[in-house]
Amino acid sequence: MFTLKTGRFPLLEANPNLVYLDNASTTQKPEPVIRAISEYYQTRNANVHRAVYRLAEASTYAYEGARNRVARFIGASSSKEIVFTRGTTEALNLIAHSLTRTFLHPGDVIIVTQMDHHSNIVPFWLAAREQGLHLRFWPITQTGELDIQDLETLWSEQVRVVTLPHVSNVLGTVNPIPSVASFVHERGAFLVLDAAQSVGHMPFDVSELGCDMAAFSSHKMYGPMGIGVLWVREQILDSLVPYQGGGEMIATVSETDITFNEPPYRFEAGTPNVEGAVGLAAAIDFLDSLDREKIWEEEQKLARYGAEVLSDIEHLTLYGEAAIRAPVFTFNLEGVHSHDLAQFLDSRSIAVRSGHHCAQPLLHRLGATSAVRASLGICNSKEDLDRLVDALEDARRYFQ
Amino acid sequence: MNELDILYQELILQHYKHPRNREPLSGNFIIHENPSCGDSLRLQIEWEGSDRIRRVVFDGHGCAISIASASIMTELLSGRTRLEALEICKRSLSYLRRDPRDSMDPGEGIDLGDLRALAGVRQFPLRVKCATLAWHGIEKELKSTISTPKLVGKDLNPR
Numbered sequence: 001m002f003t004l005k006t007g008r009f010p011l012l013e014a015n016p017n018l019v020y021l022d023n024a025s026t027t028q029k030p031e032p033v034i035r036a037i038s039e040y041y042q043t044r045n046a047n048v049h050r051a052v053y054r055l056a057e058a059s060t061y062a063y064e065g066a067r068n069r070v071a072r073f074i075g076a077s078s079s080k081e082i083v084f085t086r087g088t089t090e091a092l093n094l095i096a097h098s099l100t101r102t103f104l105h106p107g108d109v110i111i112v113t114q115m116d117h118h119s120n121i122v123p124f125w126l127a128a129r130e131q132g133l134h135l136r137f138w139p140i141t142q143t144g145e146l147d148i149q150d151l152e153t154l155w156s157e158q159v160r161v162v163t164l165p166h167v168s169n170v171l172g173t174v175n176p177i178p179s180v181a182s183f184v185h186e187r188g189a190f191l192v193l194d195a196a197q198s199v200g201h202m203p204f205d206v207s208e209l210g211c212d213m214a215a216f217s218s219h220k221m222y223g224p225m226g227i228g229v230l231w232v233r234e235q236i237l238d239s240l241v242p243y244q245g246g247g248e249m250i251a252t253v254s255e256t257d258i259t260f261n262e263p264p265y266r267f268e269a270g271t272p273n274v275e276g277a278v279g280l281a282a283a284i285d286f287l288d289s290l291d292r293e294k295i296w297e298e299e300q301k302l303a304r305y306g307a308e309v310l311s312d313i314e315h316l317t318l319y320g321e322a323a324i325r326a327p328v329f330t331f332n333l334e335g336v337h338s339h340d341l342a343q344f345l346d347s348r349s350i351a352v353r354s355g356h357h358c359a360q361p362l363l364h365r366l367g368a369t370s371a372v373r374a375s376l377g378i379c380n381s382k383e384d385l386d387r388l389v390d391a392l393e394d395a396r397r398y399f400q
Numbered sequence: 401m402n403e404l405d406i407l408y409q410e411l412i413l414q415h416y417k418h419p420r421n422r423e424p425l426s427g428n429f430i431i432h433e434n435p436s437c438g439d440s441l442r443l444q445i446e447w448e449g450s451d452r453i454r455r456v457v458f459d460g461h462g463c464a465i466s467i468a469s470a471s472i473m474t475e476l477l478s479g480r481t482r483l484e485a486l487e488i489c490k491r492s493l494s495y496l497r498r499d500p501r502d503s504m505d506p507g508e509g510i511d512l513g514d515l516r517a518l519a520g521v522r523q524f525p526l527r528v529k530c531a532t533l534a535w536h537g538i539e540k541e542l543k544s545t546i547s548t549p550k551l552v553g554k555d556l557n558p559r
Contacts, residue, residue: 032428197433333456337462337463337464338437338463338466339437339463339527339530340408340463340464340465341438343404343524343527344404347402347403347404353440354437355436355437356437356438363438369438369439369440369461370437370438370439398404398408399408399413399416399464
C-alpha cells in the first residue's frame with residue numbers, strides 16, 4: 001500500500017481497507033511516536049524546569065531535547081528560537097498578538113492572502129481591530145497561485161507585516177516563499193509563514209525560506225495533537241512583548257513589579273505539553289529516517305497523478321492548478337453536495353473532509369460554499385487515488 | 401438495506417432532487433445557516449390572517465439531507481396554525497434527534513409525513529444537524545413573530 005517504507009502505523013494496520021485521505025486535517029501516527037509518548041509516562045514523567053530531583057531533570061532533559069531536535073529539523077540558528085505552543089493556531093495567535101503590539105502603530109497595514117486558513121486571518125483581524133491596523137487581502141490568480149506583482153500593486157509604505165501559508169490547505173499550491181521574503185524584506189516588513197501544511201511533507205529550512213517566523217503543528221506531521229511550534233528569528237523574539245501570563249514566563253514577581261523570563265520561556269506560560277514535545281521529537285526522527293527529499297519527491301508524484309486523474313472525471317471541478325503543488329485536492333462533483341459525497345465515500349471506506357475547510361474567503365473566491373478535500377501523505381499511494389476516482393464515478397450515479 | 405441507503409432513502413433523494421415549495425424568495429425572509437459547513441437556507445412564512453400559515457417556502461443551498469428535510473418541513477407546516485406548527489417543530493426535532501434508548505417515540509400520535517424516512521439520520525450523529533437545520537430556523541421564526549399579548553394571553557391555555 002505505501003510507496004515509502006514507512007514502518008508500522010497501528011491504526012492503519014487495524015483498518016486495512018481504510019483509504020485515509022484526510023492528512024491535511026491530521027496524519028495518522030507511526031508506532032515509534034506512540035511508543036515514545038507511552039515510554040515518557042512510564043519512565044520520565046515529572047514537571048519540567050521546577051524541581052531538583054533526578055526524575056524532574058530527566059523530564060526537563062526530554063523536553064529541552066525535543067526543542068533542540070525541532071531547531072535542527074527546521075534549520076533554526078538556536079533552540080532559543082523555538083517556542084512550543086498548542087499548535088499552529090496558538091502560534092499564529094501569539095505572533096499576531098505580540099508582533100503587532102511590539103512593532104506596529106495605528107494605521108499600519110497587515111497583508112494576508114485570499115488562500116489563508118481562518119487561523120491566520122482571524123488572529124490578525126482581531127489584532128487589527130484592537131489596535132487600529134488595517135488588513136488587506138492578497139488575491140489569488142486564476143490558477144490558484146500568488147503573484148508577486150499583485151503584492152506590489154497592494155503595497156504601500158504602511159505595510160508592516162505579510163503573512164501567508166507555505167502550502168494552501170485547499171488548493172495544494174506551494175507558494176514561492178524565498179521570493180516573497182526578498183520582496184517583503186527589501187521594503188522593511190516582516191514575513192510570517194503558516195507552515196502547517198508543509199513541514200511534514202517537504203524539506204523545510206527557515207534560513208533558506210527567508211521568513212521571519214513560522215508556525216506549524218505536530219499532529220499534521222505524524223506527531224501527537226496538542227503541540228505545535230512557533231519559530232521566530234532570535235533578534236525579533238528577544239524584543240516581543242509576552243502573550244499569555246503565568247508560571248515559567250516570568251523572572252520575578254513582586255507586589256510592585258514583574259520582570260519576564262528570557263525567550264523562549266517568556267512565551268510558554270504554565271506547565272508545557274512535555275508528552276507532546278517528546279512525541280513530536282519522535283515524529284521528527286521518523287521523518288528524517290525517511291529522508292524529506294524523498295518524501296517530497298513521492299508526494300509530488302501523487303500530486304501530479306491525482307490532478308491528472310481527477311481532472312479527467314466528467315462534471316468534476318478541481319480547484320487550483322498550481323505549477324508546484326502538494327497532493328491536496330479540493331473539488332466538487334456537479335449535483336452532489338460535498339457532505340453527501342463525503343458520506344458516500346465513507347461508505348466505501350474512503351475518509352475525506354467536506355465543508356469550507358476553514359477558508360471561507362477562498363471558497364467564496366472560488367464560487368463555492370463547500371467542497372470535498374482529499375489530502376495525501378506518506379502512507380498513500382496511487383492505488384488510493386484510483387479507488388477515490390472509482391468511487392466518485394459511482395457517487396454521481398447514486399445521487400443522479 | 402446497506403448503511404448508506406438507510407440514510408439516503410429513495411423518498412429523501414426524491415425530496416432532494418425535486419424539493420417542494422422551493423422557489424427564489426423576495427421580501428422578508430430569514431436566513432438560517434450551519435456555520436460549520438456553510439449550508440444556508442432562506443425561509444419564509446406566508447401567513448393567512450395572523451395565525452394560520454398558508455405556506456412555507458424556502459431556497460438556499462445544502463446537502464441532500466438538509467434540503468429534503470426543508471422540503472418535508474414545508475409540507476408539514478403549510479396550513480397549520482402557529483401553535484400547531486410549533487408543536488410539529490418540537491416533535492420533529494425530537495424525532496430526528498431521538499436517542500434509540502428513549503422509550504417514548506416523539507413521533508407517536510402525530511403525522512410526521514415523509515419525515516419518517518429521515519429517521520436513518522439518527523445512525524449518523526454528524527448528519528443530524530443537517531436534518532434539523534430548517535426546523536431550527538423555522539422554529540426560531542415562529543417563536544420570534546409571536547406578539548406579546550398572545551404569548552401571555554389566557555386564550556393560549558383555555559383550561
